[in-house]
Amino acid sequence: MISAYINSIGVAAPGIENWAHACKIFSGEVSYCYTKLEKYKPELLPANERRRATDMVRLAFRICEQAMSQSSINMHDCASVFASSDGDYFIIDQICRALLTPEKMVSPTQFHNSVHNSAAGYWSIAARSHHASNSISALDDSFILGLVEAITFCQLENQPVLFAAYDISPPEPLLERRQVHHDFGVALLLVPSADLNSLAKLEISTSSTINTASFQSELSFLCETNPAARSLPILEKLSLSLAGEISFNVDCGSGYKVNIEPC
Numbered sequence: 001m002i003s004a005y006i007n008s009i010g011v012a013a014p015g016i017e018n019w020a021h022a023c024k025i026f027s028g029e030v031s032y033c034y035t036k037l038e039k040y041k042p043e044l045l046p047a048n049e050r051r052r053a054t055d056m057v058r059l060a061f062r063i064c065e066q067a068m069s070q071s072s073i074n075m076h077d078c079a080s081v082f083a084s085s086d087g088d089y090f091i092i093d094q095i096c097r098a099l100l101t102p103e104k105m106v107s108p109t110q111f112h113n114s115v116h117n118s119a120a121g122y123w124s125i126a127a128r129s130h131h132a133s134n135s136i137s138a139l140d141d142s143f144i145l146g147l148v149e150a151i152t153f154c155q156l157e158n159q160p161v162l163f164a165a166y167d168i169s170p171p172e173p174l175l176e177r178r179q180v181h182h183d184f185g186v187a188l189l190l191v192p193s194a195d196l197n198s199l200a201k202l203e204i205s206t207s208s209t210i211n212t213a214s215f216q217s218e219l220s221f222l223c224e225t226n227p228a229a230r231s232l233p234i235l236e237k238l239s240l241s242l243a244g245e246i247s248f249n250v251d252c253g254s255g256y257k258v259n260i261e262p263c
Contacts, residue, residue, distance in 0.1 A: 001205045004154040004161070005198040005263070007073060010066030010187035011235060012037060012059065013222060018066055023239040025219070032218050037062075037183060044126035052109050053122060055183075056088040056168050060119035061126070063187035064164050068127075071189050071197060073160050075127040078189070079153060080162045082120040083136040083146025085227040086178060088113060089170030119164070131159070140227045142167075144248040144256055147188075147231075148204055154190045161190045165228040184226040186235065194263055200238055203259040207247075234258060 009019045015034045016022050024030040042050055042061035053061070060082065068075050086092075091113045098106045112118070117135035124133055132153070136146040143165045150163035166185035170178055191198065215223050215233045222229035233246045241262040249255045 001203055002148070002151045002155050003201060003203040004151040004190040004192060005194050006200050006202060006238065007160070007189040007191045007195070007197050008067045008070035009189075009199070009235070009238065010063035010068075010070075010164075011185065012040075012062045012066070013184040013226075013229065014182055016219075019070070019239075022235060026217075026236050026239040042122075042126070045122060046125075049122060049125060052112065054088050054091060054113050054118075056084070056090070056166065057113070057119045057122050059166050059168060059183060059185045060123065060164055063166065063185040064123060064162060067162065067187040067189045073189065073191070075162070076129055077131070078127070078129060078160045078162045079131040079157065080120060080123060080127075080129070080133045080164070081136060081146055081150040081153065082117065082123070082133070083138070083142045083149075083163070083165040083228070084116070084119070085137065085139050085142040085167050085180070086170075087116045087137065088118065089168060089174050089178070089180075093171050093174055119166070123162075123164075132157075139251070140230075141248070141250045142227050143186075143230045144250065144258075147202075147258070148256065150188070150190055151202060151204055154192050158192045160192075163188045163190055165231060167226050167228045169226075179225065180227070181225040182222055182229075184222055184229040186228060186231045198263040200241075200263055201261040202234075203261070205257050205259070207255050207257050234260065238262075 040062040154161040164187040
């Protein structure tokens with residue numbers, strides 16, 4: 001069993017502006033209304049890097065900047081784990097189209113953004129962090145396996161870890177094959193021991209028999225159409241300060257149980 005404490009949260013999706021807004025939706029204080037996210041301008045990126053940042057990178061910064069703004073922990077002191085099921089679909093699409101032309105000319109900016117750890121690289125530059133950074137890709141299991149990686153690192157290295165999971169909807173014809181229909185991103189700032197800002201303790205254990213409970217919410221459509229949104233059952237309990245256990249199946253046949261204990 002591994003464990004860590006959540007110090008702060010960032011979240012963004014159509015109709016969900018930030019964590020405070022998400023809490024109001026989960027509590028029933030406000031009704032959920034689907035509205036497309038506006039293009040985000042990362043505050044931490046230098047102008048030159050901001051011009052090259054893609055929509056996926058901007059989504060990652062939106063949730064990470066949000067999480068760090070709620071914490072007293074210096075971003076320079078955080079390691080990071082970034083998780084995306086497939087990376088930047090729009091860059092993949094642009095490069096594939098370029099390779100179909102006689103010239104096969106791929107722009108340097110597209111090539112620069114094509115690596116899976118592009119968002120992590122931008123963040124390391126912006127945060128001026130020299131700590132370890134891992135980038136995870138595990139298709140539909142990217143959120144839970146990224147969370148396992150982040151909590152493991154936090155516990156073993158006794159160090160704060162910023163975990164971000166995010167995916168954007170791809171353009172056609174990729175959308176036909178990879179049906180991620182809505183953008184979604186979540187960031188969790190994890191710390192190895194509780195402090196005054198801790199929201200909850202997360203404990204993760206493995207299990208060979210997992211029965212994943214259905215997520216009964218007006219936001220359940222996001223869970224079904226974006227791998228990062230599989231975090232929503234956890235986020236709901238965190239927003240309402242509820243204890244409980246959330247189960248995740250993974251494609252290898254085993255699974256994980258996430259136990260939530262509010263602080």
